[in-house]
Amino acid sequence: MKIIPAIDLMSGQVVRLYRGDPKQKTVYNNNPIEIAKRWEENGADMLHIVDLDATLGLGSNLETIKKILKEVSIPVEVAGGLRTESLIMEITKISNRIVIGTLAFKDKELLKKLLSSLGSKKIVISVDHKDGEIVIHGWQDRTGIKLIDSIKEFLEMGFTEFLLTNVNRDGTMQGPDMEYLEQACNLQNANVIASGGISNVDDVKDVKEKNAFGVILGKALYENKISIQEAKKIA
Numbered sequence: 001m002k003i004i005p006a007i008d009l010m011s012g013q014v015v016r017l018y019r020g021d022p023k024q025k026t027v028y029n030n031n032p033i034e035i036a037k038r039w040e041e042n043g044a045d046m047l048h049i050v051d052l053d054a055t056l057g058l059g060s061n062l063e064t065i066k067k068i069l070k071e072v073s074i075p076v077e078v079a080g081g082l083r084t085e086s087l088i089m090e091i092t093k094i095s096n097r098i099v100i101g102t103l104a105f106k107d108k109e110l111l112k113k114l115l116s117s118l119g120s121k122k123i124v125i126s127v128d129h130k131d132g133e134i135v136i137h138g139w140q141d142r143t144g145i146k147l148i149d150s151i152k153e154f155l156e157m158g159f160t161e162f163l164l165t166n167v168n169r170d171g172t173m174q175g176p177d178m179e180y181l182e183q184a185c186n187l188q189n190a191n192v193i194a195s196g197g198i199s200n201v202d203d204v205k206d207v208k209e210k211n212a213f214g215v216i217l218g219k220a221l222y223e224n225k226i227s228i229q230e231a232k233k234i235a
Contacts, residue, residue, distance in 0.1 A: 001207070001235040002045040002214030003228055004193065005221055007032055007068070009061040009080075010052045016219045018171040020139040022056055028222045036068045039221075042228040045235075046075040046096070048163075048193075048216055054081025055138040069094050077124055079163070085110060092118060099163055101126035102136040104154070105143060115158055124161040124193070125154050130168055132180060139167045148183050155189055161213075162192045169197030171219050176203055178210065185210045200226055204234045 008015050010025065014032050018024035029035050036047055049068060053059040060081070069076055079099030082088050083106075091098050098118075104111050104125050114123060127147055128135050134145040151162060164184050166177035176197040184192045191213035198204065199220050207215045215235075220226045 001212055002193070003043070003204075003231045003235050004046045004048045004077075004214050004216050005039040005044050005228065006048045006050060006195075006216050006218040007035055007039075008050045008052050008218070009064060011059070012061060012064050014222075015052065016171050016222060017052065020167050020170055022052070022058075024171075026219075032064055033068050033071050036072050039228060040072045040074050043232050044074060044228050046077060046214070047072065048099075048195075049076060049078050049080075050099075051078070051080035052138075055079075056140075057081075057138070065091075066094060079124075079126060085114070088114060092122060097122055097124050097161070099124040099126050101128060105134065105136050105145065105150070108157075112157065120158055120160045123159065124163050125151075125159050126163045126165070127151055127154075127184075128165045128167055129180065131166070135167060147180055148187070151184055151187055151190060155187060160189050160191050162190055163195055163216075164192050165195040165216075166197070170195070172197055173199035173220055173223070173225065175199055176207055176215075178206060181207065181212065182210045185212055198226070201230050201234060204231045208234060 014029040051061045075096040077097035078095045083103045129147045132147045134143045193214040194207045194212045195216035
């Protein structure tokens with residue numbers, strides 16, 4: 001299982017939100033490059049970089065992301081506001097993987113085109129949900145689409161990589177949502193990264209037992225409740 005620290009960016013700062021709410025923001029560092037290098041040195045398998053400003057339509061941290069990618073050598077997946085073909089193609093030139101959420105549900109034709117040109121391993125489908133219902137546009141809009149149904153549809157299209165976040169757990173450190181994680185991980189050919197709610201090493205053990213492909217470490221890592229080294233021993 002891959003251990004994947006998250007670096008969430010707002011206004012060039014490393015932050016964490018509580019349940020995706022920009023009004024409930026904690027700033028952890030003003031130097032995201034320094035943080036990226038620290039997580040790399042600590043043994044992270046991959047970095048998960050999120051442009052929260054782009055996600056919420058508040059701006060862009062693209063230049064900061066480019067600087068980070070020049071400074072680290074481990075794989076990086078970039079997420080947040082990737083909703084146009086031009087931006088996606090720009091990011092794919094410099095990152096290992098891209099994470100697509102809103103666009104995956106709004107423009108299936110473009111999604112198929114991206115799959116054809118980039119291949120399934122380069123694209124991670126972000127299936128963000130509130131208790132089993134997909135949400136998009138920075139978790140602001142409900143879709144009425146059932147989580148597991150959506151993953152099955154993307155699997156049929158040829159996608160294999162998924163980022164699974166229960167928004168109600170994100171940034172809470174109340175433990176991961178095991179029910180939906182288990183359902184998703186049981187789907188054939190689905191490589192699922194678990195995100196949201198991780199608070200300690202026991203949570204990482206629980207996620208591993210569900211055969212997750214990877215786990216995102218966020219707030220618990222920044223609040224020193226867990227270390228990458230501890231998580232790696234379990235993984």
